[in-house]
Amino acid sequence: MLSIKNLQAQVEDKQILKGLNLEIKAGEVHAIMGPNGSGKSTLSQVLAGNEAFEVTGGSVRYQDQDLLEMSTEDRAREGLFLAFQYPVEIPGVSNLQFLKTAINNIRQHRGEGEINAAEFMKLAKEKIKQVNLNPSFLKRGVNEGFSGGEKKRNEIMQMLMLEPKLAILDETDSGLDIDALRVVADGVNALRSPERAVIMVTHYQRLLDYIVPDYVHVLSQGRIIKSGGKELALELEEKGYGWLGIDEQAEA
Amino acid sequence: MTNMREVLPQAAAEPDLPPALQDFAKQRFEGLTGIARPSRKTEAWKYSAKRLNKLEGLQLAGNAGEENAPADLLLGNVQSHQLVLSNGHLPSSLPQIEGVSIKAFSALSEAEAQQVAKGLIATRDDLPFAEINHAGLGEGLYIEVAKNTQVELPIHLLLVHQGEGMSLPRIFVHLQTGSSVSLIESVCAVSASSEQSLCNQVSDFLIEDNAALTYYRVNDDHDQLPQVAATGAQLKRDARFFSHVLSLGCPLGRHDLQVQLLGSGAECDLNGVCVAQDRQHFDHHTCIEHIASHCNSNENYRCIADDKAQIVFNGRIHIHPDAQKTLGEMSNKNLLLSSEAEIDSKPELEIYADDVKCAHGTTIGQLNEKEVYYLKTRGIRKEQARQMLTLGFVLEIVRAAPIAELAERWEQRLSELLSFED
Numbered sequence: 001m002l003s004i005k006n007l008q009a010q011v012e013d014k015q016i017l018k019g020l021n022l023e024i025k026a027g028e029v030h031a032i033m034g035p036n037g038s039g040k041s042t043l044s045q046v047l048a049g050n051e052a053f054e055v056t057g058g059s060v061r062y063q064d065q066d067l068l069e070m071s072t073e074d075r076a077r078e079g080l081f082l083a084f085q086y087p088v089e090i091p092g093v094s095n096l097q098f099l100k101t102a103i104n105n106i107r108q109h110r111g112e113g114e115i116n117a118a119e120f121m122k123l124a125k126e127k128i129k130q131v132n133l134n135p136s137f138l139k140r141g142v143n144e145g146f147s148g149g150e151k152k153r154n155e156i157m158q159m160l161m162l163e164p165k166l167a168i169l170d171e172t173d174s175g176l177d178i179d180a181l182r183v184v185a186d187g188v189n190a191l192r193s194p195e196r197a198v199i200m201v202t203h204y205q206r207l208l209d210y211i212v213p214d215y216v217h218v219l220s221q222g223r224i225i226k227s228g229g230k231e232l233a234l235e236l237e238e239k240g241y242g243w244l245g246i247d248e249q250a251e252a
Numbered sequence: 253m254t255n256m257r258e259v260l261p262q263a264a265a266e267p268d269l270p271p272a273l274q275d276f277a278k279q280r281f282e283g284l285t286g287i288a289r290p291s292r293k294t295e296a297w298k299y300s301a302k303r304l305n306k307l308e309g310l311q312l313a314g315n316a317g318e319e320n321a322p323a324d325l326l327l328g329n330v331q332s333h334q335l336v337l338s339n340g341h342l343p344s345s346l347p348q349i350e351g352v353s354i355k356a357f358s359a360l361s362e363a364e365a366q367q368v369a370k371g372l373i374a375t376r377d378d379l380p381f382a383e384i385n386h387a388g389l390g391e392g393l394y395i396e397v398a399k400n401t402q403v404e405l406p407i408h409l410l411l412v413h414q415g416e417g418m419s420l421p422r423i424f425v426h427l428q429t430g431s432s433v434s435l436i437e438s439v440c441a442v443s444a445s446s447e448q449s450l451c452n453q454v455s456d457f458l459i460e461d462n463a464a465l466t467y468y469r470v471n472d473d474h475d476q477l478p479q480v481a482a483t484g485a486q487l488k489r490d491a492r493f494f495s496h497v498l499s500l501g502c503p504l505g506r507h508d509l510q511v512q513l514l515g516s517g518a519e520c521d522l523n524g525v526c527v528a529q530d531r532q533h534f535d536h537h538t539c540i541e542h543i544a545s546h547c548n549s550n551e552n553y554r555c556i557a558d559d560k561a562q563i564v565f566n567g568r569i570h571i572h573p574d575a576q577k578t579l580g581e582m583s584n585k586n587l588l589l590s591s592e593a594e595i596d597s598k599p600e601l602e603i604y605a606d607d608v609k610c611a612h613g614t615t616i617g618q619l620n621e622k623e624v625y626y627l628k629t630r631g632i633r634k635e636q637a638r639q640m641l642t643l644g645f646v647l648e649i650v651r652a653a654p655i656a657e658l659a660e661r662w663e664q665r666l667s668e669l670l671s672f673e674d
Contacts, residue, residue, distance in 0.1 A: 048629050076631035088626045092644025101640065102630035109631070141644070158630065 001026045001063060001197050002047075002166060008057035008222075009046045016042040018222035019058065024166075027194040031208055031233060032201045034219035035241050040201045041085055043219070044170040047199075048082035049075050062166070076102075077109035079165030083155035083172045090142040095154070098142050099124060099161055106162065127160045130190070132183050149180040156187035167191060168199045173207035185210030205237040220246045256380050256387075257284040264312055264420075266390040268358035272365035273389060276374070281387035287380055296378070299564045299596055300535045303504045304381070307450050307478060312388060313417030315341035321412050322440050326470050326498070328661030332408035332436065335393070339414055340421035340453075342391050351401030352433070357392035357422070364394065368424045371456030372484030372510055379508055382482040385420045385454040392422035397431040397463075406434035406468075406655065413441045413477050416448040423455040427463035427491075434655065438470040441477035446503040451479040457493070459485060461515065464492040466654060469507070471499050472665065478504040489515030489544075496653045497524040497536070497553075498662055500669060505534040513540070513547040513575075523653075524553035525646045525662075527669055528561035528593075535564040540582075542575035542608075551582040554646045556670070557593035568600040571608055578608040586616040587645050635672040642670045 002024040009017040016039045024030055034040050046053050047060065049072030060067040067075065090098070104114045115123075128135055131153040143151050152172050159167055172184055188198060188211050200211060208216070208230065216232040217224045218241075226232065226244055236243070263281040266274070289305060290297030297304070318336040333347045335354070346354045357368065368374065373382050397403060413419050425435060439451060459465050465485065473479075479502060485493045499505060511520050520540065528534050540549045555563040569580045586595040599612040619641055627637035643666055650666065653659040 050625060071634075072625065072628040073631050073633055076629055082629050084626070084629075088620070088622050090623050090626070090641065090644060092647045093640050097640070098627070098630070101632050101636065102627075105631040105633060105636070162630065 003061040004058070005060075006058035007046070007055070007060060009042055009053050009055050011042065011053050015056070016222055017046065020219075020223055022217065022224060024197050024199065026197055028215065029192065029198045029200065029211065029213045031213040031216045032199060032219055033203070033205070033216060033233065033236060035246060036203070038219045039222040040219055041170055044082055044168050044201055047168055048072065048080065073105070077106050081159050081162055081164030081167045083152075083159055083167065083169045085170040085172075085174065087143050087151045087155055089144050089146070091144045093142050094139055095142055096124065096138045099158065102158070102162060123161065127157050130160060131157045131187060133157065148175050149177065152176060153180060153183055156184050159191065160187055163191070165195065166197050166199070168201065170201045171203060172200075173202055173204060181207065181210060205233045208233045218244060220244070254289045255285050256287040256289055256383055258289065260284060260384045260388050264388045264390045266358075269389070270358070270360050270362055270365035272362055272369055273357060273360070276369040277387060277389040280383060280389075284383060284387050287383055290380055296537060296566070297380075299562065300504065300506050300533065303533060304480070304506070306447065310416070310418040310448065310450055313339040313413070313415060313419045315339060316414035318343050321410055322442065326438065326472050326661050326665055327408065327436070328657045330406065330655055330657045332406045334408045334410060336410045336412060337393065337421050338412050339417075339419035340391065340411075342393055349403060349407070351398045351431075352403060352407075353396040353398070355394045357389075357394060360394055367426065367458065368392070368394065368456070371424060371458065372486050372512055373454050373456050373482045376484070376510070379482050381452050381480040381506070382454050382508070385422060385452050388420050389422060390420065392424060394424050396426040397428060397433050399428040400430040401428075402431065403433040406436050408436040408438070411437060411439045411451065411453065413439070413444050413449060413451040415443050416445055418450045418452055421451065421453040423453075425455070425457045425465070427457070427459045427465055429460045430462050432464040434466040434468070436468040436470065439473075439477070439479060439481075441473065444477040446476040446478060449477055451477055451481075453479070453481040455481070455483045457483075457485040459487045459491040459493060461488045462490040464494070466494045467496070468653065468655075468658065469495070469497045471502060471505065473500070473502045476503050478502070480506045482508040482510070484510045485520070486512045486514055487518035487520065490517040491515065492518070493520040494654070495520070495522045497522075498650070499524070499526040499534050499536070500665065501528055501532045502534055503532060507536050509536070509538045511540045511549070513542050513549065514544055516544040516546045518544065519548045520550070522549075522551040522553070523649050525649050525666075526553070526555040526563055527646070527666065528556070528563050529558045529669070530561060531559070532561045537566045539568045539570065540580065542569070542571045542578045542580060545574060545576045545578070547575065548579040549581070552649055553584045554586070554649050555584070555595060556587045556589060556642060556646065557595050558589040560590070560592045562594040562596070565595070565597045565614075566600070567598070567612070568602070569610060569612065571603045571605050571610065573604045575605045576607045578605065578610065580608070580610040582612040584614040585645070586614070587642065588616060588618055589642070638672045639667065639670055643667050
């Protein structure tokens with residue numbers, strides 16, 4: 001589904017990704033761990049198409065297409081979804097209007113007609129319940145005045161509405177209490193299927209107790225320096241990044 | 253130095269006016285030679301003077317009848333009592349509304365005429381174009397809402413400017429104690445010209461104890477009408493004034509909105525949305541005077557300038573020494589959509605009382621690219637994302653309009669106007 005080869009990227013002339021390789025097949029859940037400054041968020045943003053990050057080398061194939069040649073919105077329409085670490089607040093644009101516009105853009109891309117209003121409301125109400133947010137949030141501005149946990153849950157809600165093929169969660173677990181973490185995990189687990197893949201970028205091993213990954217990768221200084229199964233996360237938790245020879249101070 | 257007499261060389265003789273108003277017009281006409289024409293050096297007019305002074309030698313526009321009034325006035329499905337003022341002239345028949353007296357100035361009693369002459373804008377001497385309206389006073393519309401009368405349907409004043417020349421619409425509304433009404437003023441034009449037409453309007457409102465006026469001023473200029481308007485509201489004890497101004501494009505527009513909070517417990521909300529495109533120019537000056545104690549004022553203006561347009565916002569709150577326990581808030585947020593557009597914002601606070609809460613803030617910015625990106629990551633086209641965000645910038649203010657059908661129609665119009673699609 002996703003094939004990243006020797007990916008290099010920079011932001012404001014600072015080289016962040018320095019030759020990253022990663023292969024992801026449909027049905028798999030990958031966790032990417034690493035200390036602050038190792039390039040985790042850069043990877044997420046580059047995959048989603050953030051123009052603030054400049055790709056300086058390497059290639060990314062997504063469902064047999066050149067991902068780097070695709071516009072941000074086309075990536076989303078082709079089923080790529082990024083749950084933001086810091087979702088923006090957009091006062092004046094309601095969650096409902098935002099979700100409906102997004103769904104209709106994706107449907108149009110697939111050659112389908114606009115979603116029926118009643119069907120849409122039913123879906124939105126069902127999904128907002130699933131992430132344990134009050135339905136009144138649907139009428140509020142996108143993330144406007146939401147707490148950190150509410151914003152993360154709103155990201156998961158969007159993911160459930162848009163049903164992506166490849167979901168990238170950028171530190172969605174950071175700063176969450178255990179109840180919110182469960183909501184996030186349940187959302188991701190509900191989406192797991194043989195056709196879909198998930199990339200979880202995380203700083204903490206805790207999330208992996210709730211979403212069991214197929215693979216764990218350790219990112220350091222813009223490269224994946226170790227890959228393994230879920231037991232790698234436990235080992236990291238126990239021994240810390242120093243065990244792999246990573247100097248956390250130097251990364252940040 | 254040039255003076256305002258040049259703009260109105262001859263008095264408009266209106267023999268039917270009651271003596272108090274005849275004297276008023278005569279005095280103001282004589283005073284015109286003493287009032288300097290605004291120039292770029294006149295602080296309150298520096299952004300608009302040059303364009304206004306290009307309108308030279310305009311004759312007073314005659315009554316062109318009511319027939320040609322345009323249909324779409326951004327009213328949507330709003331039911332109303334409508335009055336058409338053609339070039340400021342009154343219609344041949346005036347509507348009958350229970351508890352409301354609607355008259356021409358010529359039909360006023362001497363006491364009523366004196367009231368008109370004491371209106372807020374009528375007594376100002378620092379508004380040179382309002383001065384022209386005073387000096388050229390002819391027909392005017394007088395509306396009085398009787399004590400404790402709640403007028404259900406809004407009264408809609410359609411101000412139509414037809415052809416070339418200057419029109420001088422004049423309105424006075426008196427709300428007696430405990431009454432309430434919604435008033436919609438919409439300005440539109442038929443065959444006007446950006447070089448040879450000017451609508452120069454004055455509206456004065458007197459809101460007695462515990463009465464409430466909800467005021468809408470809509471301006472969607474499809475026909476290139478330059479306009480200057482001054483609106484004044486005087487609020488007595490516990491009176492309320494809620495103003496919703498929608499200014500959509502105009503080759504040259506200036507609106508002065510002045511409020512005096514004269515009685516304690518009075519309250520005003522001033523909401524404004526302005527969108528200017530191409531080479532349009534809109535200048536909003538507002539002034540809220542807190543004269544009595546325990547009054548609240550809340551002001552919120554949002555402006556969007558695109559292309560080579562210019563928008564000016566000058567908001568002033570003046571707190572007089574006796575206005576203790578005042579709560580005053582002013583916010584002006586502006587969005588620039590092009591590198592050649594210009595927005596000039598100047599919030600002013602003048603405070604002479606010591607126990608008050610007052611805040612003012614202004615921002616000028618561009619569309620937030622992080623927000624555009626966020627919408628794009630959800631599959632939304634760039635142009636659509638920009639439209640949603642631009643519209644979202646003003647929507648909160650539009651939706652504050654209590655008549656929902658009106659707010660919906662405004663929203664629809666704004667979304668057409670702010671479309672980025674080719």
